[in-house]
Amino acid sequence: MATQLKWVGQSVLAVEKGRSLTEVLPGVPGALRPGVQALTFEVLRHLGAARALAKQLAQRAPAPPALALLHSALAILVGDEGRARYADHTLVDQAVEAAKQSRDTRMQAGFLNACLRRFLRERASLLQAIESDPVARWNHPEWWVDRVKADHPDHWQSVLNASQTPGPMVLRVNRRKQTREAYRMVLSSQGLDALPLGDDGLVLTKPVPVEQLPGFAQGSCSVQDGAAQIAAGLLLGGREWSGRDRVLDACAAPGGKTAHLLEQSSATVLALDLDPRRCQRIHDNLQRLGLSAEVKAADAALPADWWDGQLFDAVLLDAPCTASGIVRRHPDARWLRRSSDIPQLALIQARMLEALWPLLKPGGRMVYATCSIFRAEGADQVQAFLARHNDAVEQPSPGHLLPGDARIHGEFNDNVSGGYDGFFYARLDKALP
Numbered sequence: 001m002a003t004q005l006k007w008v009g010q011s012v013l014a015v016e017k018g019r020s021l022t023e024v025l026p027g028v029p030g031a032l033r034p035g036v037q038a039l040t041f042e043v044l045r046h047l048g049a050a051r052a053l054a055k056q057l058a059q060r061a062p063a064p065p066a067l068a069l070l071h072s073a074l075a076i077l078v079g080d081e082g083r084a085r086y087a088d089h090t091l092v093d094q095a096v097e098a099a100k101q102s103r104d105t106r107m108q109a110g111f112l113n114a115c116l117r118r119f120l121r122e123r124a125s126l127l128q129a130i131e132s133d134p135v136a137r138w139n140h141p142e143w144w145v146d147r148v149k150a151d152h153p154d155h156w157q158s159v160l161n162a163s164q165t166p167g168p169m170v171l172r173v174n175r176r177k178q179t180r181e182a183y184r185m186v187l188s189s190q191g192l193d194a195l196p197l198g199d200d201g202l203v204l205t206k207p208v209p210v211e212q213l214p215g216f217a218q219g220s221c222s223v224q225d226g227a228a229q230i231a232a233g234l235l236l237g238g239r240e241w242s243g244r245d246r247v248l249d250a251c252a253a254p255g256g257k258t259a260h261l262l263e264q265s266s267a268t269v270l271a272l273d274l275d276p277r278r279c280q281r282i283h284d285n286l287q288r289l290g291l292s293a294e295v296k297a298a299d300a301a302l303p304a305d306w307w308d309g310q311l312f313d314a315v316l317l318d319a320p321c322t323a324s325g326i327v328r329r330h331p332d333a334r335w336l337r338r339s340s341d342i343p344q345l346a347l348i349q350a351r352m353l354e355a356l357w358p359l360l361k362p363g364g365r366m367v368y369a370t371c372s373i374f375r376a377e378g379a380d381q382v383q384a385f386l387a388r389h390n391d392a393v394e395q396p397s398p399g400h401l402l403p404g405d406a407r408i409h410g411e412f413n414d415n416v417s418g419g420y421d422g423f424f425y426a427r428l429d430k431a432l433p
């Protein structure tokens with residue numbers, strides 16, 4: 001366990017320095033990676049409390065590598081999963097061993113030992129001392145807590161709590177290969193229980209590695225949260241689509257929603273993404289699922305560079321955003337983001353909406369989506385767009401889906417478990433002249 005903790009400390013240090021776990025985790029030795037990932041997620045979910053406790057325990061902070069290890073051990077000691085998995089004294093012993101394993105932290109092993117043992121002795125009073133600190137209480141940066149309060153005054157606590165719970169593993173059944181019910185039976189025959197969600201979704205009662213999913217390599221299903229699975233039906237619902245219909249998926253990589261559009265319709269899809277490496281992932285996903293689309297690496301906000309001049313029947317704009325809705329799956333995001341990211345991203349989203357609206361046929365439809373809970377990237381963005389375009393007609397849409405409590409979302413709520421990621425959806429139809 002000491003070696004695992006050493007890697008956890010290094011991963012947390014990398015996040016504290018501004019690197020994302022998606023970049024960092026591939027550097028962890030393969031055999032250790034699943035355990036290190038699970039523990040690092042646990043640490044990041046309790047980093048606010050751990051930082052506040054470390055300040056109580058050490059008047060002068062040690063060098064960053066030792067501080068990251070101290071934060072890691074404290075976060076595991078206060079987190080529910082860590083407490084369930086390890087006896088307190090074992091964890092402290094192993095954290096001290098971890099410190100001894102690295103040149104960067106070896107000199108601080110004694111200091112770490114003293115801080116952690118003091119925490120065990122004085123746990124109740126130390127936890128009381130940090131109680132009124134919002135960052136320690138909610139384990140998100142203060143600006144984030146304030147923003148969620150302002151944007152969702154009736155639900156802010158449940159939204160912040162939802163970020164502390166790992167999301168369920170949700171599959172999207174490839175309806176071109178089999179019905180959802182048929183695939184559910186196949187899963188069940190292999191001892192995997194799942195409940196239906198939305199049009200094509202199955203929520204596994206217990207997550208498994210994708211290699212254990214029957215037919216995964218042959219394209220029977222994909223892994224995609226229930227909230228992300230709403231896009232295709234919202235864009236395509238209520239009419240038939242043939243190969244003559246042209247659909248643009250403007251920010252498509254890695255191709256989750258592109259594939260769902262193709263599984264649900266025969267429309268001709270153009271999938272764009274700015275990042276050529278991520279475009280390769282669209283190709284790979286479509287190939288595995290037995291689907292095809294035209295894929296282009298291009299800037300959606302600059303149609304002059306890639307558009308052939310033919311109007312689209314439908315446009316999906318799944319815009320780049322803060323990803324504030326999916327923090328339960330990416331617990332590093334809250335510590336990496338800055339509040340200034342919100343207006344910057346909102347400006348990019350507004351530019352994309354402006355650039356793509358003229359490419360839509362009169363009578364055509366656009367779905368604007370972000371995996372964000374912030375209103376500036378959702379409801380406010382769309383209201384501003386509607387004020388600028390009197391040919392845009394807002395259709396019934398889910399609006400802001402909040403993680404952890406989707407029961408508040410009326411007619412779009414088929415999510416009895418409340419298990420969606422946070423998302424925003426608006427469907428805008430272009431009026432006929």
Ligand SMILES: C[S@@+](CC[C@H](N)C(=O)[O-])C[C@H]1O[C@@H](n2cnc3c(N)ncnc32)[C@H](O)[C@@H]1O
Pocket residue numbers: 228250251252253254255256257258272273274275278298299300301318319320321371
């Ligand atoms: C939320 S992700 C899309 C997820 C995707 N729709 C799916 O369901 O798998 C946003 C994507 O937008 C891409 N992107 C960012 N700026 C862009 C731009 N100016 N033009 C096109 N794509 C862009 C990013 O590379 C990223 O892949």
